Amino acid sequence: MTLDGFDSGRSARIISVDWALLAEDEAKRLKALGVDEGAEVAIVHRGVFGTRDPIALRVGNMTIAIRRAHAHAISVEAA
Numbered sequence: 001m002t003l004d005g006f007d008s009g010r011s012a013r014i015i016s017v018d019w020a021l022l023a024e025d026e027a028k029r030l031k032a033l034g035v036d037e038g039a040e041v042a043i044v045h046r047g048v049f050g051t052r053d054p055i056a057l058r059v060g061n062m063t064i065a066i067r068r069a070h071a072h073a074i075s076v077e078a079a
Contacts (some may be wrong), residue, residue, distance in 0.1 A: 004055070004071035012076035021073040030070065034059045039071045040079050 006012050014037055019027045035041070035057075042061055045056040054065040 001076060002050040002072050003041070003043070003057075003076050004068050005042065006043060006076055008046060011040055011042045012079040013079045014041060014074055015077050016075045018073045018075075022070060026070065030066070034065075035065050035066075035074065041076070042056045 003012065012059050014035065016037060017027075017030075017035070022030070030036075031038055034044075039059060043055055043057050044056045046052045047054055051068060055068060055071050057064050057071075
């Protein structure tokens with residue numbers, strides 16, 4: 001399952017990231033923020049309008065905002 005389809009409020013573990021779907025600078029930014037295989041994450045909040053962008057994602061002690069397209073490149077499993 002990809003992160004964009006994961007339920008809000010539940011913890012998940014990243015099992016893979018399809019880096020080819022992301023622009024090089026976006027991939028570097030996500031890696032620098034700790035979004036990589038093995039990281040535990042949780043969706044804290046989703047946008048309220050049609051696309052439900054952005055997604056607020058908790059990674060460790062940080063909360064970051066990512067686009068739904070980025071979340072679609074991240075495969076997760078329930079933690």
